[in-house]
Amino acid sequence: NAGVMQNPRHLVRRRGQEARLRCSPMKGHSHVYWYRQLPEEGLKFMVYLQKENIIDESGMPKERFSAEFPKEGPSILRIQQVVRGDSAAYFCASSGMGAYSTDTQYFGPGTRLTVL
Amino acid sequence: AQSVTQLGSHVSVSEGALVLLRCNYSSSVPPYLFWYVQYPNQGLQLLLKYTTGATLVKGINGFEAEFKKSETSFHLTKPSAHMSDAAEYFCAVSGGSKSTFGDGTTLTVKP
Numbered sequence: 168n169a170g171v172m173q174n175p176r177h178l179v180r181r182r183g184q185e186a187r188l189r190c191s192p193m194k195g196h197s198h199v200y201w202y203r204q205l206p207e208e209g210l211k212f213m214v215y216l217q218k219e220n221i222i223d224e225s226g227m228p229k230e231r232f233s234a235e236f237p238k239e240g241p242s243i244l245r246i247q248q249v250v251r252g253d254s255a256a257y258f259c260a261s262s263g264m265g266a267y268s269t270d271t272q273y274f275g276p277g278t279r280l281t282v283l
Numbered sequence: 284a285q286s287v288t289q290l291g292s293h294v295s296v297s298e299g300a301l302v303l304l305r306c307n308y309s310s311s312v313p314p315y316l317f318w319y320v321q322y323p324n325q326g327l328q329l330l331l332k333y334t335t336g337a338t339l340v341k342g343i344n345g346f347e348a349e350f351k352k353s354e355t356s357f358h359l360t361k362p363s364a365h366m367s368d369a370a371e372y373f374c375a376v377s378g379g380s381k382s383t384f385g386d387g388t389t390l391t392v393k394p
Contacts, residue, residue: 277325
């Protein structure tokens with residue numbers, strides 16, 4: 168009974184490199200959400216995806232960040248040309264029904280990105 | 284638009300004492316409200332949620348919360364704190380495609 172899986176759990180990158188964060192939703196879930204948690208802060212919504220579609224990306228920075236959820240495979244959050252300010256914990260959540268329902272979002276353990 | 288304010292970034296109680304974590308929200312639509320707990324270096328675990336119906340919601344680990352529309356509040360309580368309750372707690376409001384989280388309250392339980 169696997170929950171939401173994220174890998175890697177820890178990722179270290181140097182400034183200017185690319186970071187790829189993966190999220191496998193719970194079995195049967197087709198809705199994925201990405202959040203970012205900066206130190207000493209709460210989670211901030213980034214993007215909501217369904218299979219092959221971005222539904223809401225209002226929380227995504229306009230540059231360097233992108234997300235996808237292909238028909239097959241995990242959801243990917245990609246950060247290009249990372250900067251120190253990107254250092255944070257990135258959480259993925261999934262739900263079985265859409266965000267406009269009462270369905271609960273289940274969270275993964277997060278990926279902690281450190282940019283040197 | 285929606286927002287969440289958690290009053291008190293740090294709360295300290297003695298073991299066996301009442302736990303009260305405060306959360307106020309604003310939402311332009313009827314809100315769904317959540318409390319999550321986060322242990323160090325882990326993800327968020329749902330404690331309880333309010334969608335519709337009964338305003339007093341019971342969750343896991345003996346926690347409960349009451350939705351008070353007139354006060355726009357959703358405070359989290361537990362009658363008797365246990366050492367294992369020490370963690371960070373997040374209140375969240377959901378309306379539409381995203382959840383908005385408060386900045387969190389760190390609960391410390393003293394022996």
